[in-house]
Amino acid sequence: MRAIHRKLLRNLWVMKGQSIAIALVIASGIAMSVMSLSTLRSLQATRETYYQRFRFAEVFASFKRGPLSLQQRVEDISGVARA
Amino acid sequence: MNSSAIAAGPVFSARDITRVYRMGEVSVHALRGVTMDLYRGEFVVLLGPSGSGKSTLLNILGGLDVPTTGSVHFLDQNLTQSTDRELTQFRRDHVGFVFQFYNLIPSLTARENVALVTEIANNPMDPAEALALVGLEARVDHFPAQMSGGEQQRVAIARAVAKRPDVLLCDEPTGALDAKTGIVVLEVIERINRELGTTTAVITHNAMIAEMADRVISLSDGRVSEIRRNERKRPASEIVW
Numbered sequence: 669m670r671a672i673h674r675k676l677l678r679n680l681w682v683m684k685g686q687s688i689a690i691a692l693v694i695a696s697g698i699a700m701s702v703m704s705l706s707t708l709r710s711l712q713a714t715r716e717t718y719y720q721r722f723r724f725a726e727v728f729a730s731f732k733r734g735p736l737s738l739q740q741r742v743e744d745i746s747g748v749a750r751a
Numbered sequence: 752m753n754s755s756a757i758a759a760g761p762v763f764s765a766r767d768i769t770r771v772y773r774m775g776e777v778s779v780h781a782l783r784g785v786t787m788d789l790y791r792g793e794f795v796v797l798l799g800p801s802g803s804g805k806s807t808l809l810n811i812l813g814g815l816d817v818p819t820t821g822s823v824h825f826l827d828q829n830l831t832q833s834t835d836r837e838l839t840q841f842r843r844d845h846v847g848f849v850f851q852f853y854n855l856i857p858s859l860t861a862r863e864n865v866a867l868v869t870e871i872a873n874n875p876m877d878p879a880e881a882l883a884l885v886g887l888e889a890r891v892d893h894f895p896a897q898m899s900g901g902e903q904q905r906v907a908i909a910r911a912v913a914k915r916p917d918v919l920l921c922d923e924p925t926g927a928l929d930a931k932t933g934i935v936v937l938e939v940i941e942r943i944n945r946e947l948g949t950t951t952a953v954i955t956h957n958a959m960i961a962e963m964a965d966r967v968i969s970l971s972d973g974r975v976s977e978i979r980r981n982e983r984k985r986p987a988s989e990i991v992w
Contacts, residue, residue, distance in 0.1 A: 670870055671863040678858040
């Protein structure tokens with residue numbers, strides 16, 4: 669082990685109280701961050717699943733009248749569930 | 752110092768250097784045109800009262816500072832035109848520093864303090880060998896707090912010489928020590944100069960210490976007031992103050 673690393677370890681040992689406190693604060697911050705991100709992703713996944721399960725459309729398009737011949741062409745558009 | 756060292760040319764060559772520190776509207780002239788040479792293997796004492804510019808000159812020679820005007824050469828390298836990176840490399844490869852207040856790492860033993868330097872130096876001594884050179888072979892595993900001031904200064908000297916520098920620059924190495932301990936430290940510096948042939952420059956305001964030098968460069972008010980050669984170098988052990 670190099671002398672500079674020994675110095676680091678000894679200095680950390682001398683201030684072990686502060687070192688542990690700093691480590692705990694950093695660990696808490698990381699845990700908080702992980703927890704928040706997990707919650708966010710979980711909520712997003714739940715929303716996606718719910719929308720899929722109940723067939724919520726992402727886009728609605730309506731018009732009052734159109735020729736029947738258009739119906740097939742609209743159904744052929746990628747992603748259109750129903751026309 | 753022999754004549755062949757002079758014939759080989761100076762190791763350090765400072766020409767008309769000035770150093771001005773500007774603090775707001777106030778300008779402090781630490782050096783006012785210093786010209787001097789240091790030759791290979793010689794022992795030089797820079798003598799002068801406080802504020803005469805000794806430390807500023809030593810810092811410039813050691814690449815810790817740069818002059819405001821003038822030029823400083825170490826062999827072929829122009830230190831005044833070197834970048835910070837080049838000066839760092841210059842200090843690492845060629846210069847050993849000893850300061851008044853030791854600057855040892857308190858959490859490392861004597862051996863580890865020396866190892867801190869030898870681990871990044873080219874062709875260094877073994878830390879134990881360097882400590883033996885300053886008579887501290889029995890204290891290698893002691894921490895600075897377990898050693899006297901004189902022993903700590905000897906560790907600082909061992910740390911400075913362990914990388915086999917071309918030049919050893921000592922800024923008031925006995926300034927924080929009593930006379931008896933100071934002489935022990937001077938004996939170590941004298942031995943390093945004699946046995947390793949390291950060019951040595953020692954700063955002091957103590958005129959008695961000047962008697963152990965090959966040459967004495969006296970500074971006064973930022974100028975070289977006198978350069979004299981000692982016909983007979985007095986051994987450190989004979990010096991009293």
